[in-house]
Amino acid sequence: MRSSSAADDELGVLELPGGRLFCGDNVRVLRAHVPDASVDLIYADPPFNSGHAYYFTGRRAEGPRFLDVWRWDARAYEETLAGLSTALVDALEALRRILGESGDLIYCAKLAESLSEMRRVLKPTGSLYLHCDVRMSHYLRLLSDALFGRARFRNEIVWAYRTGGAGKRHFARKHDAILFYTASDNYTFHPQRERVRYRKPFFGAQRDEHGFYADVFMRDVWEIPAVINVSAERTGYPTQKPMALLERIIRASSNEADLVLDPFCGSGTALLAAQRLGRRWIGIDISVDALRVAHARLVAASAQPLEALYVQHEDGRPAHLHL
Numbered sequence: 001m002r003s004s005s006a007a008d009d010e011l012g013v014l015e016l017p018g019g020r021l022f023c024g025d026n027v028r029v030l031r032a033h034v035p036d037a038s039v040d041l042i043y044a045d046p047p048f049n050s051g052h053a054y055y056f057t058g059r060r061a062e063g064p065r066f067l068d069v070w071r072w073d074a075r076a077y078e079e080t081l082a083g084l085s086t087a088l089v090d091a092l093e094a095l096r097r098i099l100g101e102s103g104d105l106i107y108c109a110k111l112a113e114s115l116s117e118m119r120r121v122l123k124p125t126g127s128l129y130l131h132c133d134v135r136m137s138h139y140l141r142l143l144s145d146a147l148f149g150r151a152r153f154r155n156e157i158v159w160a161y162r163t164g165g166a167g168k169r170h171f172a173r174k175h176d177a178i179l180f181y182t183a184s185d186n187y188t189f190h191p192q193r194e195r196v197r198y199r200k201p202f203f204g205a206q207r208d209e210h211g212f213y214a215d216v217f218m219r220d221v222w223e224i225p226a227v228i229n230v231s232a233e234r235t236g237y238p239t240q241k242p243m244a245l246l247e248r249i250i251r252a253s254s255n256e257a258d259l260v261l262d263p264f265c266g267s268g269t270a271l272l273a274a275q276r277l278g279r280r281w282i283g284i285d286i287s288v289d290a291l292r293v294a295h296a297r298l299v300a301a302s303a304q305p306l307e308a309l310y311v312q313h314e315d316g317r318p319a320h321l322h323l
């Protein structure tokens with residue numbers, strides 16, 4: 001079992017009480033282990049094409065946990081295209097004219113390959129939430145439109161937060177885009193509500209000790225604090241997302257006992273949220289360090305003892321996953 005760099009010749013799986021954690025490239029794992037139309041909900045939070053190396057906070061000496069740096073590779077591009085549908089190839093070739101032969105294009109091609117596998121494993125009633133950086137979200141939306149069809153685009157959710165970089169030459173960038181697509185028009189969706197407060201009463205308003213309010217249908221703009229140094233839920237894994245964000249998505253787009261997939265699971269936030277909400281889950285990450293964190297969180301939240309776990313290679317041989 002290797003970390004960060006591509007685990008080409010080895011895959012590993014950990015069985016936990018609520019689901020399975022796979023180590024490896026998600027395209028390979030999905031092809032080898034996840035059947036067509038078997039997943040109810042996918043939350044995908046891939047690297048953002050930021051050009052950065054990500055470290056555990058304060059532990060730079062140990063080396064990066066994952067690299068988000070993409071370079072043009074003509075052979076890799078052609079090989080990736082060979083496995084994709086005509087619609088995706090056409091979309092990528094259109095992007096090639098815009099982006100040129102660049103790291104950006106390789107990033108899009110690799111994401112297209114992962115998205116294509118995600119689309120395959122999604123049930124007809126299923127949904128995909130694709131978490132993107134705003135510098136790449138429009139390209140990924142084009143690819144997702146090609147894969148799902150424009151009519152299956154449901155929302156671009158704006159996840160807004162207050163922390164992060166400042167903006168002296170532009171407005172401070174304080175949101176991510178989460179693209180929500182469904183596999184068909186007959187999909188699971190439980191409308192969520194949010195509380196809006198009012199200064200004055202009106203017909204239908206409720207009242208509590210803080211004043212007047214109404215619980216209205218939730219908008220596609222979500223103000224949820226990001227995970228910061230002092231957050232109780234912080235694991236130290238870079239790019240960890242808040243539990244509240246994942247719980248909202250899972251509540252809206254799945255039912256109890258449904259299967260939730262996170263193919264870029266990192267510290268396992270979506271898996272833990274799924275477990276807490278009584279869903280089954282599958283987590284995949286290429287980094288054994290990520291799986292170590294996810295595993296520790298899931299075991300801590302589970303009543304089952306560690307001895308209940310076992311590991312094995314794709315072909316059934318025991319793997320040595322040193323968590």
Ligand SMILES: C[S@@+](CC[C@H](N)C(=O)[O-])C[C@H]1O[C@@H](n2cnc3c(N)ncnc32)[C@H](O)[C@@H]1O
Nearest residue numbers: 025026045239240241264266267269285286287
């Ligand atoms: C943005 S982070 C996910 C963070 C996660 N949502 C959380 O809350 O901790 C992206 C993750 O994708 C993983 N990754 C990158 N390329 C991958 C691939 N080809 N297959 C599987 N995982 C990959 C990285 O190791 C990293 O942990």
